Amino acid sequence: MRYVDTGSRDANQTLSAWLQSELSPSVAEVRWQAGFFTSEPLGLFAATLRRLAGSNGLVNVLIGSNDSGTLRDDVLELVQLLGLPRPNVRLGVVQYSNAFFHPKTYHFRRNDGSQCAYVGSANLTGQGVSSLHVEAGVLLDTRNGDPVAILDAIAAAVDDWFATNRDGLCVINDPADVHRLVTDGVLAIAPPPRPPGPPAQPPGLSVPAGPGAPARPRLRPLVSLPPLLGAPAAVAAPAPPAAAPAAVSVNRPTFPAHVFFDPVATGPTSGTAALSGQALPAGANGLVIRLTRDDTRLFAGGVGTANINLPVESMPTLRFGVLGRGGYPNRPRAEFDLLVRYIGARNTLTLADPAETNVMLYGYLQGESGHQNRRMLLPADVRDLAAQIQQAALPLPGAGHFALMEWPTPTAPEFRLSFLEPGSPLFRQAQQLFTTATNAGQLVGDGACWLPPGVSPVW
Secondary structure, eight states, X not given: OEEEEGGGOXXXXXXXXXXXXXXXXXXXXXXXXXXXXXXXXXXXXXXHHHHHHHXXXXXXXXXXXXXXXXXXXXXXXXXXXXXXXXXXXXXXXEOOSSSOOOOEEEEEEETTSOEEEEEESOOBSHHHHTTSSOOEEEEEEGGGTOOHHHHHHHHHHHHHHHHHTOTTEEEEOSHHHHXXXXXXXXXXXXXXXXXXXXXXXXXXXXXXXXXXXXXXXXXXXXXXOOOOOSOOSOOOOOOOTTSXXXXXOBOOTTSOTTOEEOTTOSSOEEGGGXXXXXXXXXXXXXXXXXXXXXXXXXXXXXXXXXXXXXXXXXXXXXXXXXXXSTTOTTSEEEEEEEEEEEEOSSOEEEOXXXXXXXXXXXXXXXXXXXXXXXXXXXXXXXXXXXXXXXXXXOOOOOTTOEEEEEOOBTXXXXXXXXXXXXXXXXXXXXXXXXXXXXXXXXXXXXXXXXXXXXXXXXX
């Protein structure tokens, strides 16, 4: 057992330092309960939670929303990182009308059965984890001889909330539950306004507490927290049923109701601005695509433009601008980065840098060729991946093979495309998903089905 206290202003005493030292690939189970929560510390947990999402590892977590102060968007980031909806993960928000949910405990169980935990004062917020505030706690680890029964009790304290469904607990199974909690007043869309205070001063300078009062010192965070980068295989958040998408979106004459536009765009939308805020149907986070000759022409040495046709059902997630040039300047266009890789049975090959892609709609404007197609460009950069595949003596993607396309999200606004080696375990899993959807009459578009969370490996 070890006591840590950031009153010393020692960065090694912070919760962040402990998390960075313990969140290793050996962690098999994660539990925590924190009275206050923001998404700022999630970068510390990202690699572990994405790995556990991919292997369906156990994660049980509780956060408070005291005075309805926890923000919707922070919780949605956590939902994405956890890979919800999926088995073996439970997320709960606790709130009372006259009391706070106030514990701060973090517990990890490793592959070898050993356990470690922090029990102290630091909330899972940027200020708590980085110790802008003065925090104190104790660290326990069965590897250091601390009692197994105590570590078991810390874990059970989290698990029991879900086993007994206690008063004040709101369980979140998917992004729709997050929006329901906003409607119910448990979560907030924006932080409440702060009361007026003294003029801002740089950290370390004294600030008068009031007329005639002595100046007070200011603290600065002891550590910088890593950003939450990359997208987990997760579900994009749907817009609340009674609210408009986060970005203002409009329909336009001659286009169907499922096509949304940026009302002021004079050129293409890009990245997060090209997302409407709506989610894919059926809790999906992308598509399983059966490839065509057009999709794979660049792998076969063909010339011309390669495109992947996107299903109508996916269009409400996008927010288009216009091409802004050429013979059809009003053609809908949205631009994104594209990550591309080839997943084999034994190795994975990846384009070193993101490529650039776009989604355009054809055949909607008067005199325009096309039959209301929705095409995503497969850029020429794919030829570089083809060269890697050939060098590794692996089969090139071809017509009838399968690929996984992960959809852009507000926190990772790029498409992610994984071509699969025929006969590999992941190829067979994709094939089974496609066959099941075919037999159930649930294909979308001409050659795709929905990709459930947790299938595509972490990037």
